[in-house]
Amino acid sequence: MRDVQPIWTNEASSGALHRVRCAGESIVSLSALENTAVRDAIAACAHLAGACLPLLHHVHDALGYVPPAAVPAIALALNLSQADVHGVISFYHDFRSAPPQRHVVRLCRAEACQAMGGEALSLQLKRVAPPDVTVEPVYCLGLCASAPAAMIDGKLVARLSPARLDKVLTGFAGQR
Amino acid sequence: MRVYVPVDAAARAVGADDVATALGSFAAVDVVRTSSRGMFWIEPLVEVDTPAGRVAYGPVATEDVPALIESLRTGAAHPLGHGLIQTHPWLAGQRRLTFARAGLHDPLDLGAYAATGGWRGLKAALQLDGAAIVEEVVRSGLRGRGGAAFPAGIKWRTVLATPADQKYIACNADEGDSGTFADRMVMEGDPYLLIEGMIIAGLAVGADQGFIYIRSEYPDAERVFGEAVRRATSAGFLGPNVLDSGRAFALHLRRGAGAYICGEETAMLESLEGKRGMVRPKPPLPAVAGLFGQPTVINNVLTLAAIPTILDQGGVFYAEFGMGRSRGTLPFQLAGNIKHGGLIEVPFGLTLRQLIYDFGGGTATGRPVRAVQVGGPLGPYLPAAALDTPLDYEAFASAGGMIGHGGIVVFDDTVDMAVMARYAMEFCAIESCGKCTPCRIGSVRGVEVIDRLVAGGPRRDAQLSLLRDLCDTLEQGSLCAMGGMTPYPVRSALQHFPEDFGLPKAPPLPA
Numbered sequence: 001m002r003d004v005q006p007i008w009t010n011e012a013s014s015g016a017l018h019r020v021r022c023a024g025e026s027i028v029s030l031s032a033l034e035n036t037a038v039r040d041a042i043a044a045c046a047h048l049a050g051a052c053l054p055l056l057h058h059v060h061d062a063l064g065y066v067p068p069a070a071v072p073a074i075a076l077a078l079n080l081s082q083a084d085v086h087g088v089i090s091f092y093h094d095f096r097s098a099p100p101q102r103h104v105v106r107l108c109r110a111e112a113c114q115a116m117g118g119e120a121l122s123l124q125l126k127r128v129a130p131p132d133v134t135v136e137p138v139y140c141l142g143l144c145a146s147a148p149a150a151m152i153d154g155k156l157v158a159r160l161s162p163a164r165l166d167k168v169l170t171g172f173a174g175q176r
Numbered sequence: 177m178r179v180y181v182p183v184d185a186a187a188r189a190v191g192a193d194d195v196a197t198a199l200g201s202f203a204a205v206d207v208v209r210t211s212s213r214g215m216f217w218i219e220p221l222v223e224v225d226t227p228a229g230r231v232a233y234g235p236v237a238t239e240d241v242p243a244l245i246e247s248l249r250t251g252a253a254h255p256l257g258h259g260l261i262q263t264h265p266w267l268a269g270q271r272r273l274t275f276a277r278a279g280l281h282d283p284l285d286l287g288a289y290a291a292t293g294g295w296r297g298l299k300a301a302l303q304l305d306g307a308a309i310v311e312e313v314v315r316s317g318l319r320g321r322g323g324a325a326f327p328a329g330i331k332w333r334t335v336l337a338t339p340a341d342q343k344y345i346a347c348n349a350d351e352g353d354s355g356t357f358a359d360r361m362v363m364e365g366d367p368y369l370l371i372e373g374m375i376i377a378g379l380a381v382g383a384d385q386g387f388i389y390i391r392s393e394y395p396d397a398e399r400v401f402g403e404a405v406r407r408a409t410s411a412g413f414l415g416p417n418v419l420d421s422g423r424a425f426a427l428h429l430r431r432g433a434g435a436y437i438c439g440e441e442t443a444m445l446e447s448l449e450g451k452r453g454m455v456r457p458k459p460p461l462p463a464v465a466g467l468f469g470q471p472t473v474i475n476n477v478l479t480l481a482a483i484p485t486i487l488d489q490g491g492v493f494y495a496e497f498g499m500g501r502s503r504g505t506l507p508f509q510l511a512g513n514i515k516h517g518g519l520i521e522v523p524f525g526l527t528l529r530q531l532i533y534d535f536g537g538g539t540a541t542g543r544p545v546r547a548v549q550v551g552g553p554l555g556p557y558l559p560a561a562a563l564d565t566p567l568d569y570e571a572f573a574s575a576g577g578m579i580g581h582g583g584i585v586v587f588d589d590t591v592d593m594a595v596m597a598r599y600a601m602e603f604c605a606i607e608s609c610g611k612c613t614p615c616r617i618g619s620v621r622g623v624e625v626i627d628r629l630v631a632g633g634p635r636r637d638a639q640l641s642l643l644r645d646l647c648d649t650l651e652q653g654s655l656c657a658m659g660g661m662t663p664y665p666v667r668s669a670l671q672h673f674p675e676d677f678g679l680p681k682a683p684p685l686p687a
């Protein structure tokens with residue numbers, strides 16, 4: 001079970017943020033960690049022009065996803081409707097709404113990488129990637145002259161080959 | 177002994193950090209991290225100071241370091257040696273204006289930037305009024321490097337002439353095209369150059385705020401450019417009083433979120449405003465009503481990075497390079513299945529063959545070139561027979577190509593062009609902003625129809641004409657080039673490589 005805590009603990013004026021009521025009267029709240037991430041993001045970004053995207057990035061950087069239950073708080077802080085905020089989150093490929101697995105492999109699927117065997121790497125990942133690896137497509141990392149390329153746990157890797165990818169996956173297994 | 181190791185993302189992605197650490201572990205070695213020369217096939221490229229100039233070694237792996245140090249100590253030749261880097265034919269054959277500093281020094285070193293001609297364009301601009309700056313840019317003939325090739329000076333004129341309390345400069349650093357990385361190299365390798373170009377643009381049109389929209393796939397560019405903005409601000413180049421001129425210019429950085437369409441300028445504006453990246457209808461032009469409804473100059477990174485040279489050396493100097501109505505130099509980016517891939521800045525007018533064979537050395541696999549895509553995912557596929565067209569916006573377009581942002585993706589003869597055509601439709605389906613039905617739904621249909629066409633069967637002719645119809649509908653019924661140009665790679669694949677779709681082979685092109 002998650003450690004359930006109300007978001008926004010001290011300000012009376014933000015009482016509306018304490019709990020988010022959903023259909024069926026169930027109460028969706030944020031974990032302590034999520035709560036902190038959302039609060040930090042609002043503090044850091046709410047004043048910016050066009051704040052929604054930077055704010056979502058802030059949350060995503062901290063957690064690896066944007067909790068759907070954070071939408072009302074973000075909407076309130078930015079004076080937007082919840083639909084607006086949800087619309088932004090769902091438009092952009094970068095934003096996950098649930099935590100990724102322990103490892104994230106973002107494999108480039110664009111043309112220059114396809115020209116150098118990117119498809120074979122994608123098939124390899126489908127075949128052998130263990131369940132604790134989230135595989136996501138990405139469309140160009142700007143490493144097209146050293147294709148194929150990927151971003152593996154945030155680190156860029158170029159001149160990938162089936163053997164090098166295998167080594168990466170074995171490395172993951174070693175960390176388990 | 178001083179050695180140089182690039183800190184560019186493409187060098188780091190093949191182990192440059194580890195190589196730098198290994199080199200630095202030798203007491204006698206002083207490691208400087210620099211921008212990249214853009215010779216990616218020999219990254220990590222280590223350069224060593226000698227009395228004659230810098231001598232290069234690459235690609236250097238961590239395991240090579242002890243032997244490399246030993247041969248430097250004894251003066252013996254090393255198998256990874258390339259000799260004096262300045263005389264390397266790959267570099268000597270280029271004319272680098274925008275990338276003049278590539279590989280030279282620490283990208284964030286303000287002193288080195290100033291010592292290599294930095295800020296001279298800005299200082300020249302500060303002596304001129306806005307209209308005179310704009311006319312210098314008009315004289316240069318510089319056209320937008322982001323894709324549409326619209327004359328930069330003419331766009332600036334419109335913004336200058338539109339009265340408003342607040343105007344903006346918006347730098348498009350979304351660089352979504354596969355096969356392109358020149359914007360990334362500027363931001364990571366020569367960030368002050370871009371900052372200088374943006375300040376000059378602000379002085380020209382009367383904008384005291386600039387935004388740069390950097391795609392999230394470029395974390396290194398975001399980090400380096402952000403730091404450069406901080407340092408340029410502390411040093412008085414940015415801020416309320418640019419170089420004590422009484423003029424202000426503030427620069428704000430925003431990160432994209434993985435949407436190709438946000439490279440389209442009006443979608444980028446929406447995204448900068450924090451919204452979904454939905455394309456806006458034009459008019460109004462962004463030059464009249466752009467970011468937050470205010471007059472806005474939107475230019476690509478390379479367009480703005482060309483500006484300091486133009487103000488420093490004059491528009492006429494810049495316009496002396498090139499051919500026809502394509503003036504100046506273009507940093508081409510050679511990628512995909514290519515032996516010597518990287519950044520090739522040359523005046524307009526060379527042919528694809530010269531770039532792919534003379535610079536690129538043919539394919540990485542050593543197999544024949546079969547198809548080339550220039551200009552990103554919306555660019556048509558060209559067959560090997562079309563490589564002799566000169567790279568000039570008009571000449572290349574009349575041969576059925578598109579220069580776009582200058583990315584060149586090479587495929588060898590193992591490519592299945594039906595797969596690439598299908599990918600073009602699929603990419604459109606994934607990246608469509610969703611505003612126009614032909615783009616949003618037609619692209620999904622396109623994938624299905626190509627699948628059926630390739631599967632064969634009795635109704636193949638019907639599928640083929642359906643695909644052609646779909647392409648026409650996309651081209652005519654789309655608000656922007658995402659839907660409007662997705663037909664180009666599809667039709668060109670069909671035209672030049674019908675056999676990949678199970679159709680009769682095309683007759684050879686007339687000589």
Ligand SMILES: Cc1cc2nc3c(=O)[nH]c(=O)nc-3n(C[C@H](O)[C@H](O)[C@H](O)COP(=O)(O)O)c2cc1C
Binds near residue numbers: 320321353657
């Ligand atoms: C689908 C689509 C994607 C685009 N992507 C980019 C991009 O990533 N970078 C860019 O500078 N221009 C891109 N453009 C072109 C921009 O709309 C615009 O023409 C350009 O930023 C203007 O700057 P320039 O005149 O300096 O080229 C794209 C256009 C379309 C239709």
Ligand code: SF4
Binds near residue numbers: 607
């Ligand atoms: S063509 Fe596609 S991407 Fe362009 S505006 Fe229409 S739906 Fe959006």
Ligand code: FES
Binds near residue numbers: 109110140141143148
């Ligand atoms: S196409 Fe894969 S990195 Fe550019």
